[in-house]
Amino acid sequence: MRRETLAAGVLQELHQAGLRVPDDISVIGFDDSIEDMLTPPLSSVGRPLQEMGVVALDLAIATITDPERQSIRFPTHLVQRNSAA
Numbered sequence: 001m002r003r004e005t006l007a008a009g010v011l012q013e014l015h016q017a018g019l020r021v022p023d024d025i026s027v028i029g030f031d032d033s034i035e036d037m038l039t040p041p042l043s044s045v046g047r048p049l050q051e052m053g054v055v056a057l058d059l060a061i062a063t064i065t066d067p068e069r070q071s072i073r074f075p076t077h078l079v080q081r082n083s084a085a
Contacts, residue, residue: 007035007042011083026084041081048074 007029011021019025021040028043029035035042052074059070 008038011038011040011042021083022085028078028084035079035081038083040083043081043084044079046077046079 007027010027014021014025014027021027026043028045030045031047031049035044055072055074059072062070
């Protein structure tokens with residue numbers, strides 16, 4: 001299931017349950033694709049997906065010669081909209 005479908009489904013189920021977003025519950029998604037088209041517009045955590053893919057490939061290739069485990073952190077940012085209090 002795609003993230004967009006999941007986020008839309010969560011908002012719909014909360015609405016059907018009589019819960020008000022963000023008054024009763026906050027909802028935050030990831031990667032900011034269709035979030036501004038949902039009702040209410042969904043706050044989201046943005047991640048640098050293209051950079052993450054490039055680094056993952058580089059790391060996979062480097063692991064062939066140096067199999068030590070590595071940890072990499074990427075910056076994220078919050079896109080605030082109307083779904084989080």
